[in-house]
Amino acid sequence: MRSYSDAGRADTHAGPVNRAAVAPGEPLLEVSGLRVQFRTARGPVTVLDGVDYQVFRGRTLAVVGESGSGKSVTARAIMGILPRTASVVGGSIHLAGIDLLRARESARRAVRGARVAMVFQDALSALNPVLPVGFQIVEGCRRKGGMSRAEGRRRAVELMDQVGIPAARARVGAFPHEFSGGMRQRVMIAMALARDPEVLIADEPTTALDVTIQAQILRLLADLQAQRNMGLVMITHDMGVVANTADEIAVMYAGRILERGSAVDVFASPAHPYTRALLGSIPRPELRGARLPAIAGSPPDPSAKPSGCPFRSRCPQAMPVCATEPPVVRWRGPVPSGMGTAGDGASGTDAVAGAATSGVGTSERMAACHLLAHGDRP
Amino acid sequence: MTSAAVRPDPAQAAPGEVVLRVQDLVKTYPVRGGMSGGRGTLTALDGVSLELRQGQTLGLVGESGSGKSTVAKLLVAVERPTSGSIEVLGRPMHALTGSALRRARRDIQLVFQDPYTSLDPRLTVADIVAEPLSIHPDLVPRRRRAARIAELLDMVGLASGFADRLPHQLSGGQRQRVGIARALALQPKILVLDEPVSALDMSVQAQIVNLLTDLRDELGLAYVFIAHDLGVVAHLSDHIAVMYLGRVVERGTHDEVFGTPAHPFTLALMSAIPEPDPAARAEFGRRLLSGETPSPIALPSGCRFRTRCWRASEICSQIEPGLEPQGRATTHLAACHHPGAAGGPGDRPS
Numbered sequence: 001m002r003s004y005s006d007a008g009r010a011d012t013h014a015g016p017v018n019r020a021a022v023a024p025g026e027p028l029l030e031v032s033g034l035r036v037q038f039r040t041a042r043g044p045v046t047v048l049d050g051v052d053y054q055v056f057r058g059r060t061l062a063v064v065g066e067s068g069s070g071k072s073v074t075a076r077a078i079m080g081i082l083p084r085t086a087s088v089v090g091g092s093i094h095l096a097g098i099d100l101l102r103a104r105e106s107a108r109r110a111v112r113g114a115r116v117a118m119v120f121q122d123a124l125s126a127l128n129p130v131l132p133v134g135f136q137i138v139e140g141c142r143r144k145g146g147m148s149r150a151e152g153r154r155r156a157v158e159l160m161d162q163v164g165i166p167a168a169r170a171r172v173g174a175f176p177h178e179f180s181g182g183m184r185q186r187v188m189i190a191m192a193l194a195r196d197p198e199v200l201i202a203d204e205p206t207t208a209l210d211v212t213i214q215a216q217i218l219r220l221l222a223d224l225q226a227q228r229n230m231g232l233v234m235i236t237h238d239m240g241v242v243a244n245t246a247d248e249i250a251v252m253y254a255g256r257i258l259e260r261g262s263a264v265d266v267f268a269s270p271a272h273p274y275t276r277a278l279l280g281s282i283p284r285p286e287l288r289g290a291r292l293p294a295i296a297g298s299p300p301d302p303s304a305k306p307s308g309c310p311f312r313s314r315c316p317q318a319m320p321v322c323a324t325e326p327p328v329v330r331w332r333g334p335v336p337s338g339m340g341t342a343g344d345g346a347s348g349t350d351a352v353a354g355a356a357t358s359g360v361g362t363s364e365r366m367a368a369c370h371l372l373a374h375g376d377r378p
Numbered sequence: 379m380t381s382a383a384v385r386p387d388p389a390q391a392a393p394g395e396v397v398l399r400v401q402d403l404v405k406t407y408p409v410r411g412g413m414s415g416g417r418g419t420l421t422a423l424d425g426v427s428l429e430l431r432q433g434q435t436l437g438l439v440g441e442s443g444s445g446k447s448t449v450a451k452l453l454v455a456v457e458r459p460t461s462g463s464i465e466v467l468g469r470p471m472h473a474l475t476g477s478a479l480r481r482a483r484r485d486i487q488l489v490f491q492d493p494y495t496s497l498d499p500r501l502t503v504a505d506i507v508a509e510p511l512s513i514h515p516d517l518v519p520r521r522r523r524a525a526r527i528a529e530l531l532d533m534v535g536l537a538s539g540f541a542d543r544l545p546h547q548l549s550g551g552q553r554q555r556v557g558i559a560r561a562l563a564l565q566p567k568i569l570v571l572d573e574p575v576s577a578l579d580m581s582v583q584a585q586i587v588n589l590l591t592d593l594r595d596e597l598g599l600a601y602v603f604i605a606h607d608l609g610v611v612a613h614l615s616d617h618i619a620v621m622y623l624g625r626v627v628e629r630g631t632h633d634e635v636f637g638t639p640a641h642p643f644t645l646a647l648m649s650a651i652p653e654p655d656p657a658a659r660a661e662f663g664r665r666l667l668s669g670e671t672p673s674p675i676a677l678p679s680g681c682r683f684r685t686r687c688w689r690a691s692e693i694c695s696q697i698e699p700g701l702e703p704q705g706r707a708t709t710h711l712a713a714c715h716h717p718g719a720a721g722g723p724g725d726r727p728s
Contacts, residue, residue: 210606237580238580243653243655244658267654283587283610284609288613289591291592294588299581
């Protein structure tokens with residue numbers, strides 16, 4: 001295993017950012033009731049419908065969902081890089097106590113990129129093809145921190161070393177196309193780390209990579225997070241990546257978080273029918289050759305979501321009441337009766353439950369589903 | 379056969395004629411320019427041999443650049459091999475041209491990864507599925523075509539109302555169903571599936587995997603299934619071939635390759651797949667390969683995996699290992715000077 005022991009924090013390069021301390025136990029990043037609409041030719045479409053999550057220092061939150069679930073839109077709202085057609089119509093985003101949606105522009109700019117940074121899926125299109133990677137890595141801190149050219153170069157080499165790019169000194173002047181996909185993703189990570197963010201948002205950072213390279217990048221992110229004690233938001237659609245990186249999980253569907261909890265708890269006893277069906281549909285050795293318990297239908301079009309629970313059109317346990325807003329239920333310990341008890345899709349995860357008992361049921365969980373209030377029986 | 383007693387593998391016991399036999403397949407491309415400015419040869423495939431029986435699935439796994447997709451292109455004769463042979467139902471696909479090739483192509487059809495770019499956006503679903511039938515007009519008489527299209531759509535689980543829709547009106551899963559219906563239009567015996575579910579939403583993948591299972595069993599098809607998701611490959615495949623830099627480095631039955639993997643690259647590949655289970659976290663990345671695949675223009679001497687292999691010794695740089703039987707099984711082959719299942723804690727990259 002490669003050593004990244006030299007990857008200590010270097011606050012001197014962070015520029016003149018006022019870093020108010022976050023009290024221990026307080027979230028670094030808090031998204032509350034976030035609602036985002038897109039303007040379309042057929043009128044406004046709500047793509048985020050009340051999203052809540054929290055990110056803590058040194059912890060990884062995996063935001064898992066399918067295309068259109070809103071997991072990337074949430075990240076872009078945090079970073080202030082929503083497309084022009086989108087607008088935040090409700091909720092709040094706080095980073096270390098600063099209200100990112102209501103603070104003055106200068107205050108927002110001091111936070112975004114500096115205290116919270118983002119790594120994108122497609123490094124090739126996210127990097128500028130005509131600028132050397134070293135220049136791009138430190139562009140942000142040179143602009144904000146008044147860093148000299150020589151100092152910037154030294155800092156870029158240091159960051160490239162930290163993210164495991166071999167021969168960094170020789171390659172600092174190379175262009176993106178001269179790097180492999182895995183190395184480009186490391187360049188992206190170096191760029192995000194340049195101003196020592198406290199929260200790093202990684203949006204499908206390994207989806208375009210081979211599994212062997214994916215494993216390297218996931219290891220790198222975990223090492224950097226531990227060294228820098230960052231909060232990490234891992235946006236992914238891959239349950240394998242979630243299981244191997246997350247402390248907490250937020251399961252998104254059609255612009256909402258349907259279930260949230262610790263990774264161990266959610267895999268051991270998924271509560272929402274969507275989470276249960278999703279985990280149940282993953283191929284397992286004992287299902288080999290048999291039909292998989294598949295979910296019928298497709299994720300809904302954002303402009304034609306069902307009323308009430310957005311999963312009800314595909315839910316095997318849907319009831320008439322599901323057409324109304326589902327209650328948000330919070331609990332600790334075992335899944336409340338009425339949830340997680342039905343046979344569909346949940347049976348396969350029982351095997352997981354036995355193996356992953358340490359720490360099960362100790363953290364707070366949340367699910368938005370009528371089954372808790374009404375039970376399984378009609 | 380006397381060895382049948384020691385190989386109680388159901389996949390072997392199943393009767394099924396060999397529908398596809400690939401021998402010593404080589405594909406090179408001339409390359410010019412690049413950093414060095416010189417000329418060279420890119421070896422995409424270097425002596426690949428495979429076999430597939432009716433009703434079975436051969437899973438082809440490996441990193442990008444391993445040659446999986448080149449195999450797919452050669453199998454359906456979109457590209458022609460530099461040397462080696464491809465026999466489809468006994469016919470020498472690699473040597474055929476003209477009408478004989480067109481006839482042979484009916485038996486082996488390709489399903490593409492991306493249902494968003496592989497369907498003509500201006501054609502209706504019915505037109506897309508009918509296209510192969512108009513290229514092979516003798517197969518289904520014109521007056522029977524509409525009925526055949528309806529039958530094909532029904533086979534892939536699309537209601538007749540979909541016939542007049544355009545691709546942009548369909549979900550990803552529905553588009554992939556159209557792609558499968560198009561591939562089935564000529565009644566092939568073999569489908570080459572190149573990452574058929576990896577572009578789909580995760581809640582839709584299982585539907586398509588189930589559809590493929592049903593079609594294989596109902597129509598007696600054989601599949602060459604190319605995927606990077608080992609979970610899906612393991613679910614569908616009877617046999618597995620693991621590729622690295624243009625060569626098959628290990629192949630065998632599902633149980634042989636997944637149960638007792640012999641090649642270090644296979645071990646590393648399996649350790650790199652994140653299992654959807656937090657309890658298995660300790661296993662993930664235990665054999666994390668350092669570095670990346672070497673350039674296919676400048677292959678390492680001897681074993682091409684040796685530059686990333688923790689078991690490599692002197693012989694590995696001198697002699698390229700051939701595929702040798704592992705243990706008593708004659709179906710389980712690996713190309714390695716130091717083969718064997720995972721050893722102790724030291725048996726991994728340092």
